[in-house]
Amino acid sequence: LVDVEKNSLFASSFRGAHSRLTRTITQQRIRALVSAHQDRDMKKRDFCHLWITRINAIIRGVGVSYSYSRLIRNLYNKQLLLNHKILAQIIISNRNCLYMISNEIRK
Amino acid sequence: MAILCASTSTIFSSSERTSFGSLKKTIPSNQSSFLGFFPVAALSKPGSVLPTTLSFSKRDFRVCCQDLSLVPENQRWMFEESEADGPDIWNNTWYPKAKDHINTEKTWYVVDATDKILGRLASTIAVHIRGKNLATYTPSVDMGAFVIVVNAEKVAVSGKKRTQKLYRRHSGRPGGMKVETFNQLQQRIPERIIEHAVRGMLPKGRSIV
Numbered sequence: 001l002v003d004v005e006k007n008s009l010f011a012s013s014f015r016g017a018h019s020r021l022t023r024t025i026t027q028q029r030i031r032a033l034v035s036a037h038q039d040r041d042m043k044k045r046d047f048c049h050l051w052i053t054r055i056n057a058i059i060r061g062v063g064v065s066y067s068y069s070r071l072i073r074n075l076y077n078k079q080l081l082l083n084h085k086i087l088a089q090i091i092i093s094n095r096n097c098l099y100m101i102s103n104e105i106r107k
Numbered sequence: 108m109a110i111l112c113a114s115t116s117t118i119f120s121s122s123e124r125t126s127f128g129s130l131k132k133t134i135p136s137n138q139s140s141f142l143g144f145f146p147v148a149a150l151s152k153p154g155s156v157l158p159t160t161l162s163f164s165k166r167d168f169r170v171c172c173q174d175l176s177l178v179p180e181n182q183r184w185m186f187e188e189s190e191a192d193g194p195d196i197w198n199n200t201w202y203p204k205a206k207d208h209i210n211t212e213k214t215w216y217v218v219d220a221t222d223k224i225l226g227r228l229a230s231t232i233a234v235h236i237r238g239k240n241l242a243t244y245t246p247s248v249d250m251g252a253f254v255i256v257v258n259a260e261k262v263a264v265s266g267k268k269r270t271q272k273l274y275r276r277h278s279g280r281p282g283g284m285k286v287e288t289f290n291q292l293q294q295r296i297p298e299r300i301i302e303h304a305v306r307g308m309l310p311k312g313r314s315i316v
Contacts, residue, residue, distance in 0.1 A: 047200060050246070058242045085200065091242045092201045 051088035058091050062102060074105040203248050214252040221261040225304055228262065232301075233308035260297035264289060274303065 001009065004022075010032075011018060011025045018028045056068035075082065082101075090098050216235060220228060238244050238251035264272065272289040292300055 050200065050244075053239070053246075054242055054244050057240050057244050061240065086197065089196050089201065093196055095242065 048084055051084040054088045054091060055084065058095065058098065059102065062099065066102075066106075071102060071105070074102075078105050080105065201243070203243055203245055203250060207243065208248050208250050215255065216252055217255045217257060219257050220301065221258045222263045225262050225264050225300065229301065229304035229308055232256070232305050236305070237309060256298075256301055259301045260293060262297075262301060274300075 007029060008019070008022070008025055010029050013019065014025075014028055014032075017024050019025065052068060055071070059066060059068050059071050080101075087098070090101075218228070218232065232254050234240055235254055236251045238249065241250055243250050269289050274287045274289070274292050275284060277284045287295075289300070
């Protein structure tokens with residue numbers, strides 16, 4: 001593909017003038033790529049946020065004044081390296097396992 | 108690989124269920140890079156070397172792995188062969204499918220509001236409506252339950268709020284602000300007090316009303 005064609009191929013699914021006019025195509029392509037770059041890092045943040053919320057939801061059901069922050073403190077004290085993603089997936093698939101882990105850590 | 112063998116054998120030797128948490132990390136071979144930084148002594152409880160029969164049943168620990176050939180021989184009992192073809196739960200975060208949030212199958216809660224403090228009650232109601240107490244919480248999907256509040260006119264409020272708490276609304280026209288106290292609103296439309304409280308605790312501008 002010639003470079004001009006590559007450019008407009010990138011913006012071929014954009015709406016209105018953003019896919020038809022050359023100058024706006026280059027501008028919108030730049031903005032799209034910038035968003036993609038930023039959102040690649042935001043994606044990591046978003047997922048961590050989601051896992052933390054899910055873990056918190058279940059951990060608070062364990063007992064009075066037990067929370068995500070205390071769980072993480074206990075995890076670090078016992079030097080257990082489970083990351084948030086794995087913890088969240090354990091919660092969804094096999095919740096008893098998480099209760100076992102948290103009980104063991106609390107001691 | 109030498110590190111891998113050593114740590115798994117020490118962990119394997121402790122016969123308690125509780126070491127499962129540490130077992131979980133060493134099994135997938137793509138996480139074996141962790142092992143170099145493992146404080147192995149701190150994790151596993153030293154015990155005598157045990158034969159392959161262990162006290163807990165295979166059924167309790169459902170571990171999934173896509174490719175069983177990567178797992179060393181003596182640990183294959185932990186992996187369910189049937190799960191190896193299922194969805195990859197360790198590399199894809201769970202997202203609810205359409206059948207996980209059908210409206211007709213959600214739980215309904217009935218709450219009696221007599222003599223409950225308004226804000227604290229509204230807080231727990233909002234948590235349940237949003238779905239924040241569930242493991243399956245997803246911000247983009249309404250996974251929450253439905254809540255019915257009974258005896259809304261008997262809700263309690265501390266201090267002088269009965270006479271001093273103001274509920275304001277504006278009609279949009281200039282000079283169109285209407286102010287009411289808690290008492291007056293309770294006489295007129297008692298349900299609105301709880302609705303106002305819970306609505307203020309839910310995310311605005313969305314389909315979770």
